[in-house]
Amino acid sequence: TTNIPPLSDRTYTEPEKWMRGKGRVTIQFGCCYNYATDRKGNPPGIIRTFVSDPIPELFKVMIKRLVRWRILPTDCVPDSCIVNMYDPGDCIPPHIDSHDFVRPFCTVSFLSECDILFGSSLKIAGPGEFTGSFAIPLPVGSVLVINGNGADVAKHCVPAVPSKRISITFRKMDPAKRPFSFKDDPELLNITPLEAPAAPETSRSSDEGKGKQLGVQTRDPGSRSSRSRKSKGRTTPAGKVGWGGILGDQPPQHPQSPISSVSSDRERDSIGRSREPRYPPSSDRERDSVERPREPRYPRDAPSHGEDLRDRLNRPPHERTPGSGVFFVNNGADSQARGQRMEHRQLQMINRTINDDMDSLSVGSHESSEQPRVSVRTIHNRPRTRINLGW
Ligand SMILES: O=C(O)CCC(=O)C(=O)O
Numbered sequence: 001t002t003n004i005p006p007l008s009d010r011t012y013t014e015p016e017k018w019m020r021g022k023g024r025v026t027i028q029f030g031c032c033y034n035y036a037t038d039r040k041g042n043p044p045g046i047i048r049t050f051v052s053d054p055i056p057e058l059f060k061v062m063i064k065r066l067v068r069w070r071i072l073p074t075d076c077v078p079d080s081c082i083v084n085m086y087d088p089g090d091c092i093p094p095h096i097d098s099h100d101f102v103r104p105f106c107t108v109s110f111l112s113e114c115d116i117l118f119g120s121s122l123k124i125a126g127p128g129e130f131t132g133s134f135a136i137p138l139p140v141g142s143v144l145v146i147n148g149n150g151a152d153v154a155k156h157c158v159p160a161v162p163s164k165r166i167s168i169t170f171r172k173m174d175p176a177k178r179p180f181s182f183k184d185d186p187e188l189l190n191i192t193p194l195e196a197p198a199a200p201e202t203s204r205s206s207d208e209g210k211g212k213q214l215g216v217q218t219r220d221p222g223s224r225s226s227r228s229r230k231s232k233g234r235t236t237p238a239g240k241v242g243w244g245g246i247l248g249d250q251p252p253q254h255p256q257s258p259i260s261s262v263s264s265d266r267e268r269d270s271i272g273r274s275r276e277p278r279y280p281p282s283s284d285r286e287r288d289s290v291e292r293p294r295e296p297r298y299p300r301d302a303p304s305h306g307e308d309l310r311d312r313l314n315r316p317p318h319e320r321t322p323g324s325g326v327f328f329v330n331n332g333a334d335s336q337a338r339g340q341r342m343e344h345r346q347l348q349m350i351n352r353t354i355n356d357d358m359d360s361l362s363v364g365s366h367e368s369s370e371q372p373r374v375s376v377r378t379i380h381n382r383p384r385t386r387i388n389l390g391w
């Protein structure tokens, strides 16, 4: 019924699933990547002799949005992507993304929420199960930006997922590693970031920007806090794709995904402590520490949640109440102006976050600890959570 052409042979891979925790279906656009030397003798990395299918139109829309909204910088415009399709029980084992791809890069999550683990010494604890220093929830529709230590020092993995999940990882190839026949897509050249309006008043704390950490941000570009909608207590059905976010054109037409970070005081307290991944007990735990986050910069945006975040996060993602910690979006499809205001508001936050993060890419500390840290934030700019990686 459609005119979708078949995918070329290497673009689509479906590993043999002989046991839980083995593999996931992947579709690669822009380039194909070898995790190990293949049968034809191609070394690990981008296969330079292979012409893969081009990035589909819809994904290009997402890429443009990632750059326009300053989620990715203009020198990291993705020219490749990998779609990971996880069936229940599928996982991605601990890895550091290849340096054939430049940093930062990002992953957008769909269908169901799961956790991603970050740590310098993630260990295999069983089929599809890993222990790690820190788990970061990936709500549906969220964007996880990986950079700095989060990209190069910490490994990451997605333990066996409880329910079907799809992620799209957008990455720019190192120009020296691109396939020989690769040609830039003119549509992805010269994407102009939206101009950021002046930042609102902020309770920026004194240590802001001094700490040298970073690497990971989760954002939910589809979420807008809307008091009226929130107060109606509507919920987002679990598993609903957040089309309104990075995919949406204007304010999304339906409730959006949960935010992965903190908002209320109570929640701030709760995330200010190390959260043990729900996956098997971590031997790294004792060595981990998480700083108490700063005051939120945008207290007026702080939404209220009906559920303690600690409670929420202590449950496996599939058991988390979908209606808790959910932000609702403007439903007014009629209101173009409102849409623009929202985009501007979003942009203020994104821009702020990006700028801060650009200041703090390298290993270091602002306390006695010498451990590199990963930082986590959401679009709502609630406090960055700093996580010592624990080694
Ligand atoms: O599925 C995810 O969220 C992570 C994917 C990932 O790590 C990768 O594609 O390198």
Ligand SMILES: [Fe+2]
Residues within 6 Å of the ligand: 095, 096, 097, 156
């Ligand atoms: Fe990865």
